[in-house]
Amino acid sequence: MFQVKLSLPNTDPHEDSRRNLDKSYHVAFLHLDSMFAHREYESLYMSHIWIPSSRCSPTTVPECDVTDDITATVPYNLRVRAILGSQTSAWSILKPPFNRNSTILTPPGMEVTKDGFHLVVKLEDLGPQFEFLVAYWRREPGAKEHVKIVRSRGVPVHLETMEPAAVYCVKAQTFVKAIGRHSTFSQAECVKVQEETLPLALALFAFVGFMLILVVVPLSIWKTGRLLRYSCCPVVVLPDTLKITNSPQKLISCRREDVEACATTVLSSEELFRT
Structure with missing residues (x-):
């Protein structure tokens, strides 16, 4: 897009507070290798016939693309005017004529x-x-x-x-x-580009977090294991009165001797009546 600025002078006769009619119009050109277009332009130009732009007649914006109207590498004369209600400004004509071969490109933003x-x-x-x-x-x-x-x-x-x-x-x-x-x-x-430096505070927090993970994770695993163990296989504690202090074999033998001694005891009639 080759850009040309056209300035439209203020033609408001009352100079009121309405928007100033001075505007910049950017005109775009497109290269076209067409001898027909070239000759047509020269014929119209030499006859002093102005060709209305296909996209810019009329237009309500301060910028207009006339790429389709300018197709040859020859001098072009451009003009523009403003219409506001019943008022029409004079034509503002580009001087000198523009030739796209004379375009000076500027560096891009x-x-x-x-x-x-x-x-x-x-x-x-x-x-x-x-x-x-x-x-x-x-x-x-x-x-x-x-x-x-x-x-x-x-x-x-x-x-x-x-x-x-x-x-x-x-x-x-x-x-x-x-x-x-x-x-x-x-x-x-x-x-x-800044250097890849890890801040001291961030490094300290990372170290503390790593140590907490090393301590908390094993402790949590151990606590969970104990909880599962006592939940599935609980341990019943007997009272002291029911606890067996001697071996079961010794208790059985002692009871057997007591029974036999009691069974072989003979009481006389006098002792029986006495009791």
């Missing part, structure tokens, strides 16, 4: 950022006819400059993965194949 360790550039959207040559390099002695062709339209583009503690610079150039012209390079913009 760009924004260089970093996304983590990724070098990212965002170029302004100038239209589908524009390409950009983006040069980037690491700022150090003897660094190699890399060049990348970018055709994105206002979309961030990844250029390179950066190294820690390094400075990277980017510059861009506008290029249009239709007229074989390019702009100068823009001023270089540089960004620096």
Whole structure:
């Protein structure tokens, strides 16, 4: 898109508070290898016949694209006027005529950022006819400059993965194949990548958390095991009166002797009546 500014003077006779009619109109041109279009333009131009723009007659916006109207590499004369209600301004004519071969391209606007360790550039959207040559390099002695062709339209583009503690610079150039012209390079913009340093507080918190995990996890496993053990196989504690202090075999033998002694005791009749 080749841009030309047209200025429309203020023609309001009352000079009231209405919006000033001075506006900038950006005109776009598209290359077209057509002898028919070239001859048609020359014939109309020599006859002093003005051709209304297909997209801009009329228009309510301060910018207009006349790509379809300007198709040849010849001098073009452009004019514009404003209409407000019943009032119409005089024509504002471009002087001198414009030839797209005389176009001077300017460097594109760009924004260089970093996304983590990724070098990212965002170029302004100038239209589908524009390409950009983006040069980037690491700022150090003897660094190699890399060049990348970018055709994105206002979309961030990844250029390179950066190294820690390094400075990277980017510059861009506008290029249009239709007229074989390019702009100068823009001023270089540089960004620096911080070193991968872990803050002391973060390292301390990480160490404390690791130690807590080492202590808490085994303790939790042990507590859970004991809980499951006593829940599934509980231990019943007998009272002291029911506890057996001697061996069962000894108790059986002692009881057997007592029974036999009692069975063989003979009482006399006198002792029986006495009792």
